[in-house]
Amino acid sequence: MAPAMAAMAEMPKPVVLGSMASGLREVYESGRTKDMEWRQSQLRGLIRLLTDKEEEIFEALHEDLGKHRGESFRDELGILVKSVKYTLQNLKKWTAPEKAESPLVACPATAMVVPEPLGVVLIFSCWNLPLGLALEPLSGAIAAGNAVVLKPSELAPSTAAFLAANIPKYLDSRAVKVVLGGPNVGEELMEHRWDKVLFTGSARIGRIVMTKAAKHLTPVALELGSKCPCIVDWLDSKRDRQIAVNRIIGAKWSTCAGQACIAIDHIIVEERFAPILIELLKSTLKRFMAKPGGMARILNAKHFERLSGYLEDNRVAASVVHGGYVDPKTLKIEPTILLNPPVDSDVMTDEIFGPILPIITVKKTEDCIAYLKSKPKPLAIYAFTNNESLKRRIVEETSSGSVTFNDAVVQYALESVPFGGVGHSGFGQYHGKYSFELFSHKKAVFKRSFLIEFMFRYPPWDDSKIGTLRHVFSYNYILLFFNLLGFRR
Known part of the structure; x- marks a missing residue:
């Protein structure tokens, strides 16, 4: 069967998409995709896919766009291998909590920012770089610990069929799904709840994606075109x-x-x-x-x-x-x-x-x-x-x-x-650490001790407490210290 025909034959029905979305959420909620070893193994699987299947990739890109092998390697295959290796090398550093400042008045206390996966995310890729625009964001979504649905462009059917046939062989098929089909499949996908959607394509379709995402208050990142x-x-x-x-x-x-x-x-x-x-x-x-x-x-x-x-x-x-x-x-x-x-x-x-x-x-x-x-x-x-x-x-x-x-x-x-992009050319950024951050939530974590309690933060209110709060909010800790000891100017 020709790749384009195979793609059409595998177009899922709405009921299948619904069960797939709920199944992915179960996988995510089980904690499977959050595990560091799982994330690393999936990135290594992507690298193997790109190196093992190099000739098939060249063939698919030539069938879809008439690209020479040199152009395909320069603009898609070579960049992808480099990018995924970079992510794999830096992943532990990116996932580590970042220390944040905590005010002296709250001591003893610690503050940090902890990156956590968003959940189940949806990626719409485009036809002009059909491999790169699919797998670059996919690598970031996996690195961040999400379950993922990838919808390749039906306008590059050979590459889409290649991804559908090979991603399940190299990645965890329970947590990473490839969905083939045309605009009707894309519309049906947007009827379901996702924790993030990345769309690459025209501004016209981007507006449709945003409109449908609003139903579930789904955050959207758009990578659109422009006159550069x-x-x-x-x-x-x-x-x-x-x-x-x-x-x-x-x-x-x-x-x-x-x-x-x-x-x-x-x-x-x-x-x-x-x-x-x-x-x-x-x-x-x-x-x-x-x-x-x-x-x-x-x-x-x-x-x-x-x-x-x-x-x-x-x-x-x-x-x-x-x-x-x-x-x-x-x-x-x-x-x-x-x-x-x-x-x-x-x-x-x-x-x-x-x-x-x-x-x-x-x-x-x-x-x-x-x-x-x-x-x-x-x-x-x-x-x-x-x-x-x-x-x-x-x-x-x-x-x-x-x-x-x-x-x-x-x-x-x-x-x-x-x-x-920015404005009409889109919003949301990826590549390298920015791909990881696109599909992560930065969660603020603040920890305090029971050792010290400041009563000026509670009623009954009087003017002296307002004065103390002024010092707190202006970080005038020396005056605050003397006030707390009972000294007045």
Whole structure:
């Protein structure tokens, strides 16, 4: 049976989803998933899955998106193995209680923050990085001690079928479930109570997820798309210019053909530098894309028609300075560069999510700050510049999920920094310790002794007690000490 057919055949009925959700809650309540050895064993199982099944993973990603093995390893498989190993190495430190300050007036006392799992969590992953966007958050949810349901995207059926077939072989099938199916299955899942939902995808579906989650007051984390801008400042060094162009191409056309939430959506550059930049992009694209396999294909006919529709707009077609060829048979769109397309055109108002790159010119690079502030907050802002003042202004005066200088997309591979959006690009952060924290509750634990009792905290009230409380709340412990001994000023 073909993977897509297998996925459809395994779509669960609502009654099955209901019993699965209640069964997972029983497993969680038994304490099974909270055990440190269980968490570590599941993470080791994920690493074995990724290493044992490398060839099958490459095949599934190629079937779904036409990705070359090199791109698949760079953007998904290699990053995942590194990330899960990092989590495994640091897990005991992350789960340890953190000491917190306790006020002197409460002594003897101790305060701490104890991370605890949320319970039973639901993860919706997306099709453009169908392995990474499924297993990266899954590893965090497991590390935090939760029972998990993973709903892979039906738009990447080969990868979804691979996950459904192999996760039960490597992970605890009683505590980690994979559910296949389309939007109707997703809607049915949201009818049940979860302790956290992570959704990666479009803002339109994100709103539906939040609406349904409100029924059970379920907390939601959303990782949504946006129009990630890239500022290209004037670079005096020819070497710096070439490196910048290499990295721009890698972050646009060599990242799932631009079908990534963190891919560069458009470039902002000074008028005087635009011709030089365009020529460098053209010549470098010719080198990078000389052989087959340099770029993934468009996901499906629907997405192909959306992208080719941008270029059918006569006003946009007039702005094409490179590329523009489309092939509906292979679902391929040539790397395409636009120069100053109309600001009200669909290509400039929609998230592009494909291999079309508009270039917008400004009089001065500094003008980009006002431009960025006038737009919804993006998932990422990129800037290629050696101007430290401009870097500082971008960090201080704009808002985005992340800011990366002199590179693009690579921030996704860092476990040491959080990944997530802000405002319209989403909320909730994960990767590394942040994945663990996304699926944890930080519980405050305060312990006091019976040794000392302060009666000023109780009625009957008088002004002297108010004075004492003032000292307590202002941490004026010396005056408090003398007051308690009966001295008055």
